[in-house]
Amino acid sequence: MKTVAVLGGGIGGLATAYYLSKSPQVAKVILLESSGRYGGWLWSTQRSDGAVFEHGPRGIRPAGAVGLNTLNLVQDIGLENEILPVPYSHNASKNRYLYVNEKLHKMPSGLWGALQTVSPFSRPIIHSIAKEILVKKGKEDDESIHSFVSRRLGKELADIAIDSLCRGVFAGDCRRLSVRSCFPPLYRAEQSRGSIVLGMLLGSGGSRRGAGGGGGGGVSPVDPQTMSLMYRSLPVVSSALASALPPALAPLSKQAQEISYVTVAVVNLEYQGAILPVEGFGHLIPSTENKGVLGVVYDSVPFPQHNSPKGVTTRLTVMMGGAWFQEVFGSPDTVSEESLLAVATQAVRAHLGAGYPPSWSKVALQKNCIPQYYLGHWKRVESMRRYVAEKNLPLSLVGSSYDGVSVNDVINSGRVAVEQLLGPTP
Numbered sequence: 001m002k003t004v005a006v007l008g009g010g011i012g013g014l015a016t017a018y019y020l021s022k023s024p025q026v027a028k029v030i031l032l033e034s035s036g037r038y039g040g041w042l043w044s045t046q047r048s049d050g051a052v053f054e055h056g057p058r059g060i061r062p063a064g065a066v067g068l069n070t071l072n073l074v075q076d077i078g079l080e081n082e083i084l085p086v087p088y089s090h091n092a093s094k095n096r097y098l099y100v101n102e103k104l105h106k107m108p109s110g111l112w113g114a115l116q117t118v119s120p121f122s123r124p125i126i127h128s129i130a131k132e133i134l135v136k137k138g139k140e141d142d143e144s145i146h147s148f149v150s151r152r153l154g155k156e157l158a159d160i161a162i163d164s165l166c167r168g169v170f171a172g173d174c175r176r177l178s179v180r181s182c183f184p185p186l187y188r189a190e191q192s193r194g195s196i197v198l199g200m201l202l203g204s205g206g207s208r209r210g211a212g213g214g215g216g217g218g219v220s221p222v223d224p225q226t227m228s229l230m231y232r233s234l235p236v237v238s239s240a241l242a243s244a245l246p247p248a249l250a251p252l253s254k255q256a257q258e259i260s261y262v263t264v265a266v267v268n269l270e271y272q273g274a275i276l277p278v279e280g281f282g283h284l285i286p287s288t289e290n291k292g293v294l295g296v297v298y299d300s301v302p303f304p305q306h307n308s309p310k311g312v313t314t315r316l317t318v319m320m321g322g323a324w325f326q327e328v329f330g331s332p333d334t335v336s337e338e339s340l341l342a343v344a345t346q347a348v349r350a351h352l353g354a355g356y357p358p359s360w361s362k363v364a365l366q367k368n369c370i371p372q373y374y375l376g377h378w379k380r381v382e383s384m385r386r387y388v389a390e391k392n393l394p395l396s397l398v399g400s401s402y403d404g405v406s407v408n409d410v411i412n413s414g415r416v417a418v419e420q421l422l423g424p425t426p
């Protein structure tokens, strides 16, 4: 019988502790959390009138094996009746928007959309898709997402759509992020079928660490902080993973410290009345349009249940900074909440036409919250896990720094680690 310590009570640590607690081989699970609350980046404010504002994640995509795994966990712990579903037919699922050239553009969807020239793009998307099959396979063992997509699908898609998508998932710069680590299904499709399109049609085999290799709708990706660590016997705790490890494990701490993280300013706003000119999940903004403002989530559309019950209101979240934080806003240690709020409200005025100020607001500065999987990230993770295996350390690495950044990925990373330690979870 084992006693296992889990370091970190974010969603990764909580899920890992849950999977451990189900095993007959585990006598005791010790969950060590350094802050005053559990949940890590999962953090909400519920106002006295019932309105809810999210300062971290607000949705999961129940797609693929990692999505199903999350749904299974939710059901196992009896929370299925708490889910606020957003059906595929809902506008928040169907409509995608980009803010380009000072205008909102609805993204083309379906076959009809792919066949037409839809602004801001200069030609139908089907053009790029048809030509992709003929593009030669890349020779590098890793490549930036921007370079990969430019090469295979054209620069325009990379500059506008992919640049925006990477800001909406990693708050990151697609010119630096690794396609192999951030979008493993795309990398594998090229490796095994020579084409993304063929890979999607025929399957490209393989999956990452046992479950689909990508949560959050096909995207997959621990800061010394976000790492949930399992020690088989003795827990070691301090303010962050790298420093929690004993000096004898300095090579491991060093590699953990080499992973970069970005800071995101999350600004929740509430407006009186219905102010949105369009219905969707939100809109994203490519870095060429505005480096500092990454996107706006229209929270009232997917989750009207979280609106104030008193009258008609619109809840929005403006996400800012990410890889461009320092350049646009200066140091996260000195930036003022007022200046961040001013940028956010100005963006809502310009992008959505809000003619009056918000009636309620909250600024949350999420420092070093999203790990960036830069080129070669896969080698670092492999090398860290090899080090643990070779030294036979009673330790597993779990969480958003390794196997995907989405909530689904992080939960799955806990399950896989427990299965590797103890065999399949009952």
Ligand SMILES: Cc1cc2nc3c(=O)[nH]c(=O)nc-3n(C[C@H](O)[C@H](O)[C@H](O)COP(=O)(O)OP(=O)(O)OC[C@H]3O[C@@H](n4cnc5c(N)ncnc54)[C@H](O)[C@@H]3O)c2cc1C
Residues within 6 Å of the ligand: 007, 008, 009, 010, 011, 012, 013, 032, 033, 034, 035, 037, 038, 039, 040, 041, 042, 055, 056, 057, 058, 059, 060, 061, 216, 222, 224, 225, 226, 227, 228, 237, 238, 239, 240, 241, 244, 264, 266, 366, 369, 370, 398, 399, 400, 401, 405, 406, 407, 408, 410
């Ligand atoms: C603004 C934002 C929006 C997001 N939106 C989405 C979304 O919509 N959908 C989605 O799928 N994902 C989203 N994500 C990503 C997702 O929320 C995170 O990847 C995930 O929550 C990370 O979980 P974790 O357990 O790995 O890390 P964390 O949440 O960072 O948890 C780590 C925990 O360890 C504790 N800790 C740190 N050091 C120590 C120590 N030495 N001893 C003990 N405890 C320690 C910390 O206090 C923390 O509680 C979002 C992230 C952010 C920041």
Ligand SMILES: C=Cc1c2[nH]c(c1C)Cc1[nH]c(c(CCC(=O)O)c1C)Cc1[nH]c(c(C)c1CCC(=O)O)Cc1[nH]c(c(C)c1C=C)C2
Residues within 6 Å of the ligand: 061, 095, 096, 097, 165, 167, 168, 169, 170, 171, 215, 216, 217, 219, 264, 280, 281, 282, 283, 284, 294, 295, 296, 297, 319, 370, 405, 406, 407
């Ligand atoms: C790690 C941080 C994450 C943030 N969001 C997600 C993660 C994992 C989940 C996520 N967000 C988007 C996608 C792609 C969806 C898809 O197109 O299939 C995923 C998997 C995109 C997105 N993110 C935001 C918006 C407004 C959108 C567009 C959605 C749409 O129109 O379909 C908001 C947002 N979320 C995060 C950031 C940094 C951000 C910035 C604007 C965090």
